Amino acid sequence: MEATSTTSSAVHTDVFIKMVLSNWEQQNYRLNKFFDALTDSQFEAEVAPGRNRGIYLLGHLTAVHDSMITLLGLGQKLHPELEEPFIKNGDTPGSNPFSLADLKQYWQEVSSFLTAHFATMPAEAWFTGHSAVSAEDFAKEPHRNKLNIVINRTIHLSYHLGQLIFLKQK
């Protein structure tokens, strides 16, 4: 009985990680496919009247995913300079000092960094606390682990993808 239980639970751990990462990959695939089909002028347009521009959301998603590097204990942010214009501030005139080409490159760098590190993360490490939860809180709320960051950021990506698609003609 115990052997069966151990085997069954070990399978679960691999399955959990696969569930979360496959949803993350699927949403990133959709977003990248969408970005690839967008023209420069579409990136410069607002997703809806008076709302964020495509280029702002590209910077925002890059900044949020860059923050995952520190949250997941994978190293230092690749582009900490994005936090001020794309997380602390909204999309206001003159608030973005970066070109579309630069932001596209940063997005690729951050995405590649995360993909490479996710592929080699030991299974147990996914279930340790992320860097923004204290050891005390994590002991009480063990679901606030690194894998949960990936679920949460997948949901966040999808929220903005739902807005970005308005940049395309119907």
Add this chain to the structure above:
Amino acid sequence: MEATSTTSSAVHTDVFIKMVLSNWEQQNYRLNKFFDALTDSQFEAEVAPGRNRGIYLLGHLTAVHDSMITLLGLGQKLHPELEEPFIKNGDTPGSNPFSLADLKQYWQEVSSFLTAHFATMPAEAWFTGHSAVSAEDFAKEPHRNKLNIVINRTIHLSYHLGQLIFLKQK
């Protein structure tokens, strides 16, 4: 060693279910709070020019969550009549035969049904295949389980929440 491993994996299973359900609950909480603050005329407006109306997205989310009842093996859909206007068809003039009051009630019914059943679902049942995956495919792809449906539908909800928020004045 084996005892430790079993304990650790058992903790994972509970933690993992908690991760998925807490993200589901959090997004539903945000959406319900948003719906509660929306006026009837805001529900009738398009989220962006030429895009879906709020009332259509309410019907769409209700229909998609209603489908979770069968996918998760919890019973029959409560409102199968929503599939034709809100899943098979887009938001076209005259395509919605339901009043806002009816749709709000259906949304509450479906949400309450899922909440009650999620609370009593045995842990192991979450890791069985959902009703749209064959036994053969599930043997090869065990991540296509019932809990994965909840992750996926949470991501779907967030996609449309990102659009719905445009109904509110900035």
